[in-house]
Amino acid sequence: MRAPSWLPEPVRRVLRPVRRLWRTGALRTRRSTVVARRAWRRSLQVRVVTITLVSSSLLVGAFGLFVATRSADILLSRATADVEARLDSKAQYATTQLRVHRQVFDARLPTTLSDIVQSLSEGDPGQSGGAVVTLRGEQYPNLRPVTLPAVDTSEVISPELVRAIAERGEVAWQVRTADLGEGRQKYLVYGSPVPTRFGQLQLYYLVPLTTEDSAANEIRTTVLITGLVLVLLLGILAALVTRLVVQPVRVAARTAQRLSAGLLDQRMKVDGEDDLARLAASFNQMAENLQRQIVRLEEMSRLQRRFTSDVSHELRTPLTTVRMAADLIFAERDDFDPAVARSAELLQAELDRFEDLLTDLLEISRFDAGFAILDAEPTDLVPVVGRVVERLEGLAERAGVVVEQRLPAEPVIAEVDPRRVERVLRNLVGNAVEHSEGRPVIITMACDDAAVAVTVRDHGVGLKPGEEKLVFNRFWRADPSRARQTGGTGLGLSISVEDARLHGGWLEAWGSPGEGAVFRLTLPLRAGDRLASSPLRLEPVPAGQTEPGDRTEDAPVEVAP
Structure with a gap:
């Protein structure tokens, strides 16, 4: 993140620390990503535990969501059934009390409405929990609604609920969240039509869902904690189980590395009779066979080197005798027939080659035996x-x-x-x-x-x-x-x-x-130094360039016989 050059210098000075923090955070994120990728690639245990945690988290999360949602629905259903039963009796009581009024303009009607709401509230033990009873006539503008306790219910009783009860004459309910003097909380709002001689009124019963909401929250918290603990236990269990499988594999890998390094006496520990024990036993058997084979090959190689060296030395004596006779014959070849003279020349040439071959074989045997010495x-x-x-x-x-x-x-x-x-x-x-x-x-x-x-x-x-x-x-x-x-x-x-x-x-x-x-x-140039590059390149240089002075910066791969 670079500050634009057109910004004023004070603004750019302010942005410099932000830029450094951005770079530091990006660098740390990159390093963490590299470490995580390396662990994912190299560790079977990390992959198994990660897959187990992710899959178990998804399964436990889905199950927990289902349990919490189902529990909340059950609690709401119970509350709805209870309120519906009580509202039915309240509506019948209000209808009975309002039969004495034949028209809405009756001067005693407001007093009757207040008495009905007061009676319904006193006869309801739910009032102590914050229940609200309201009786109103939405289609009569001059008829004031009566509510006990005296609170503003406009936020709770929605127009949709009013239309369902006042216009269609249905018993309807909804859950609303509002503050009716006791803090913001959920309310179960149930409404029922109240038929009278002069028309229809509406009775609303508002019951706070504090207990149900608290129970649902406790269920969700319990499910969440239980799910987290279960996922954690599954991760630990997966780590322990995979360790039981991965640990012998790691031991086998370390043992194989030691075997490849020449420690042929390394073996795995065999415990029990399960598949891992059979794997360890098979590995040990393989190592035993390899050790025997390598020892046998080393012995054969030693015998071959000794045979080459002994034969080369032993051939020196007869070769010296043959060389003396051949030199004598070669010196006198001018006195022989041309065919015999040519044979003498061929004998001399082949003896020279034979002697060179013996010399090279002796030199190779010294290299194989590790006896070659550098006289620097x-x-x-x-x-x-x-x-x-x-x-x-x-x-x-x-x-x-x-x-x-x-x-x-x-x-x-x-x-x-x-x-x-x-x-x-x-x-x-x-x-x-x-x-x-x-x-x-x-x-x-x-x-x-x-x-x-x-x-x-x-x-x-x-x-x-x-x-x-x-x-x-x-x-x-x-x-x-x-x-x-x-x-x-x-x-x-x-x-x-x-x-x-x-x-x-x-x-x-x-x-x-x-x-x-x-x-x-x-x-x-100095004996014992380690080479890093060569003053001359190996491949021929293109035309127009001189070969000396060209450098090969990369250390070449030594070609071994």
Whole structure:
């Protein structure tokens, strides 16, 4: 709520506190609404109790309204019957007394009317309760009405009631509220025609409904209090009943959370033999089976890791012997026949690949066993990239690929393990050269105050949607039918992502069919720091922009093998 600018400054000063109060109230209302919505969504007990309270309130309210209305009607009916019986005898008495008068101009008629009203009032025990008796002739203007007690009854006797009695000769009644000297209260107004020799007069009997109205109010109050107590008890009962059902579910949820956190010995308490007890027993049985299965799988995984490590170590000895013999044969290949010489070259190449595979398997086993150690030291990463490119020059020349380096002119010092970083970059650049389809490969480096990033971009076949996650899986290949030029082991990217994690960094991939792929390595400048963003964006920038310096403010999702 903002004050219009055309208002005078004094008025705007007065409106400022109102504006603040409005904002405060709106904020509190919004917060309360948010809290209520959150409780409604998250708590089954709140929903059940709320629905029970609302439905029971409607039912109890409807029943209470019916009881109160019916009680008031019964009280009014009793009062009407009593007054009607008394009014009938009063009308007969008035008719008997007025028989002596043959015309309305009789001088004794007013005195007779006063005597009749006085007699009717004295003979009625209801007078002590405020009953009023009036005798009048509406069609005779010169005949003054007689009322006892002497009060103004014009507010109580309505024209509709007068027409029904004076014109149609009917016995009629109505309930009116008026003040006749004893405070404003309800009156039951009953009227009856009184036939005489000179015409018809009207007798009105006004009985206060104080007792009946008080009884109806007491009934309504009792019904209201009883209804509120009943609704409250139903709410408490619903809360207790739902708690009996919801509490085991909550315990099961907490137990499931502990199980998912690795606490496999957690179990639910089983009480009784009802459905909830059977649920707890079934849950415990499920947890027991899961624990056995997980322990079995962990044991199998441990045995597999141990088998891989043992086999890798055991193969080292025969591989060394075979390597020595192969080196001797390879050195003397010029003296052999061309077929034997070619076989020696193939043997040397496959031994190199076999040795690389054993090295990667040993490295993977160390990561799986949690024995990998980070030897971090301050390192300039610019020469590291240069060494990687220099070592892969032969592969790039054979593939006809130009490797372009976009590196900072100043040193980029980071606390890293240079051996592991060089291995990661060697895998990324080697894969980019292999899949670039003869197009250029671009290596970009940038840093900020907290992190350093290196992207390797190729313009080859690219990656299909979803393959940017699968590419880090062990032994996964985008196209298994495609011949490899480097003779890799299929474990390079899996080891690379583990090296990045060991540094507390990220290794991510992006690709699009026909547009190539981008791999981004992001490492903290200081060992142990937590990354929040990367100095380089992962997706290629549009044409006309430079890639270094672009930031990705959102922390990326690490792709795990």
